Amino acid sequence: MTAEHEAGGTFSLPDDGRCRVVIEQVTPEIDGGRFPAKRVIGQTVTVAADIFADGHDELAAELLFRHDTEESWRRLPMRPLGNDRWEATFTVERLGSWFFTVEGIVDHFATWVHDLEKSYLAGEELAVEWQIGATLVSEAIPRALAGDRPRLESLAGQLRQGDDEQGLAIAGSAELARLMACYRDWGLASRYEREPEILVERRPALFSTWYELFPRSARGDGDHGTFADCERLLPAIARMGFDVVYFPPIHPIGLTNRKGKNNSTIAEAEDPGSPWAIGAAVGGHTAVHRQLGTLDDFRHFVARARELGIEVALDIAFQCSPDHPYVRSNPEWFRWRPDGTVQYAENPPKKYQDVIPFDFETAAWQPLWDELLAVFRFWIAQGISLFRVDNPHTKPFAFWERTIRHLKREHPEAIFLSEAFTRPKVMYRLAKLGFSQSYTYFSWRNTRPELEEYLTELTRTDLREYFRPNFWPNTPDILPEFLQYGGRPAFAIRYLLAATLSASCGIYGPPYELFVNDAIPGREEYLDSEKYELKRWNWEAADTLRELIGRINRVRHDNPALQENGPIAFCRSDNDNVIGYLKMTDDRSNILLMVVSLDPFTPQQAEIGIPLDRLGVEEGHPFLVEGLLTGERHIWHRQRNQVRLDPATVPGRIFRLRPRLRREHDFDYFM
Incomplete structure (x- = not known):
């Protein structure tokens, strides 16, 4: 293609001016091919495009597609839908990146057949038409397989005989149409200038049911829980139909500025602190809190969960306690104030005195980014391929795109859930650059018009090509007002909605099962939050939502219609x-x-x-x-x-x- 310039920028002209077909408005294509559309293994990709040319000639078009590891294109014919719109569908059967493009040509043989029919109906002389048709068929012979050449030669010879009755029968035959379609001359084809990408992930990237559990409260008796205690809970979680167990951070927790109950800035000796205040003298993001157990104990838990059909998801929170080893080993990764202190994290009016953020604009940004990439690699090596990422919208987009692309190339099985309750365009950008799933505004959509409008946006716009929602009625950070005043029925309603409106959903489990609705007055936050203390959950309680949740989840697993995010x-x-x-x-x-x-x-x-x-x-x-x-x-x-x-x-x-x-x-x- 030859580049030309106009007021709006550059555009491309074909190298050969005889390429007459125009291809535009190709879908799915995200931001002009800047980002991939998304699918999971076994799904189809329907490619559509406007394909047209000058004049009234008949056209032919093909879809070309291939996996990233394949050198040659696979080809499928596209079918016209009317009004110059064409489409074809292919199935993705491997993880990783797929690419596609579109070719279109003027189909001179199909044009000849079409014009021949009109000439015959008009009573015109057809002698010249038979010679034109014979020439078109003869030109296909060198492109044909050896076994088809004799038949093409025979059909061309019969057309040259000029017998109207015989010629019309041959021209309209399915046999000749098939042969000429097989051996079209694509030498003057126009090809779409881009090769849009389709990122293909595992099925859980689309359909999954999450159960969030703080392992330190797994005992239920007030003592610090362990991974072994969590193993004892797995069969009940499996019976409810959850296929993902998600842990908040399992790392050592800092002592400096440790939070007490209800986010108090003064901690008592027995207060365990927030799991998101990551890091102590014994280790940081690749260490395990000693009261939970050892790394071997964690791997044993992951293996036991897998036996029950459950995957384990870990929280990745890129922030540090002031006691994190990084603060001493790499002080250049943090932003220091003139008095020699580091500004703790804030999200006004919230203050996180026990957490300090990384400085992603540091001059040493490359070593920092490489180290955080290594954190993912470490946990993947421990058998984890599902990650819930904390507050990704507070880190640079470029960091996430670089990190996720690296990891997807090395580990295409990895899946990333974005916890970004922020502005829509920021949430959508994170999805475009690689996050497999996203938290949403579902928690605050309660009325019928609100739900209908929001689900229409998610399932009937271009968002469905790259933004996969994961609906959570509650989280450790969010106790919506509807749950605060609606009692047990409110919890049943919101889970039923979450589980049937979205292919992926999740709950912050123990308080949801037990329909806990004690909130900080005037706020959508739990009173006596588990983020700051061990909880005595009654794992043997009789009055719970477990049975209903289990029935709903069985329906989800038994009905493919609930496993997609297609238009509602x-x-x-x-x-x-x-x-x-x-x-x-x-x-x-x-x-x-x-x-x-x-x-x-x-x-x-x-x-x-x-x-x-x-x-x-x-x-x-x-x-x-x-x-x-x-x-x-x-x-x-x-x-x-x-x-x-x-x-x-x-x-x-x-x-x-x-x-x-x-x-x-x-x-x-x-x-």
């Missing part, structure tokens, strides 16, 4: 306290209708409108409805149906819809 179809509801929405697989083999009350206090009833046309169901035709949480069955006939929800029992329903289909023997059956 919101249903009409005549009651704003009730939200209804549909999720389905592309082939409609799994269709789920969720109806959830947004009122934790009062029974609610709503008439829910189902878009039957999208399900292939005619109004008045019966279809089976199964309640996957409650076991009830119904036969519905209409688009609008009444659903009653009681917060005292189950404040929502997950229905599987089984539309009735008709087969060739003219009998009906339910899917």
Whole structure:
């Protein structure tokens, strides 16, 4: 391609002016190819593009795609959708980076066939047309495989005979169309100037169910827990259907400015401090808190979790206690004030007197970045490939892009969850540059309009190509107001929403199971937070949400429609306290209708409108409805149906819809 200049910058002209096809508006392409779109193994990538040329000639287009390790392109024909839009779909079956591009050409043979039909219908003389067609077929012979050449020669010879009846039959035959499509001349093809990337990750990057646990409270009796104590909790967590156990930082905790209960700046002797105040004389980010156990004990826990089908995720928090070994070994990695002290971390009005931040603008930034990359590598070597990253939005974008790209090249199995409750554009940039999943604003979306607007943004815009939400109803930092006043039903409602609106979800586990809702007055934070003290969780409590959470998670694992973040179809509801929405697989083999009350206090009833046309169901035709949480069955006939929800029992329903289909023997059956 030849570069030319215009007022807006540079553009490219084809090297050969006979390349007439224009290719533009290619999707998926993030920021002009600057960032990759995302998929997981086994998913498809549907590539679409506007492809057109001057005049009225017929066109042909192909999708080219390859894995990063492959030298040659694989090719697929693209199909026209109308209005010059074309598309094709390929499946990604390996981890790592895939690339694609698009080629288009003027298809002179297809143009000849099209014009021939019009000339014949107009009663025109066709003698010259047979010679043109024969020439086009003959030109394909040198490009053909040896086995197909005799047939092409024969067909070209028959066209040259000039017999209208015979020629029309040959020109319109599927055989000749197939041969000419196989051996098109792509020498004058236009190729899209970029090769957009698709980053392919493991399935848990898209579909995962997280359970957050402070290992130091695993005993439940007030004594400091250990990794061995956590092992005893794993079977119950597995029975609830969680496939990820996430630990806050497990490193030594500093003594200087250690926090006491409820974030007090004065700690008592027995106060354990915040796990996020990382580092003491015995070690830092690659050390294990001695009261939790040894590194061998941790590896044993990881292996036991794996036996139960659970992955372990670790918190990566790039900050230090003033006692961290880095402060003495590498003082140049921190910003020192004129009085010789280091400014502790702040996020006004919050103050973190027990934490000092790294100076990412230090002149020694490269050794610092390399060291933090090595922290990830260390934990990957211990069997960890899931990381929840603390406050990534307070570190440079370039640092994360460099770090994650390095790690993805070395360990494509690694998955990164971004904990960035910040401005949307910052959250989206972090997702673009490599984070696999992201915390979201779900915790503060409570009303039906808020939920519908937010989920439409996440699932029906370009965000779905690179931003994967992970919905958390609570975290150690966040106890939303809805949970504070709604009691047990509020916890049931929010988990039901989180688990069915997003393919990935999580809970800060023990207080969620036990629907703990004691908050600091006037704030969305836990009173007596586990961040600053050991908790005596009643692991044997009878009145918990475990059974309901387990049922919901089993539904998630049994129904592929809940394992994707595809577009959600919101249903009409005549009651704003009730939200209804549909999720389905592309082939409609799994269709789920969720109806959830947004009122934790009062029974609610709503008439829910189902878009039957999208399900292939005619109004008045019966279809089976199964309640996957409650076991009830119904036969519905209409688009609008009444659903009653009681917060005292189950404040929502997950229905599987089984539309009735008709087969060739003219009998009906339910899917």
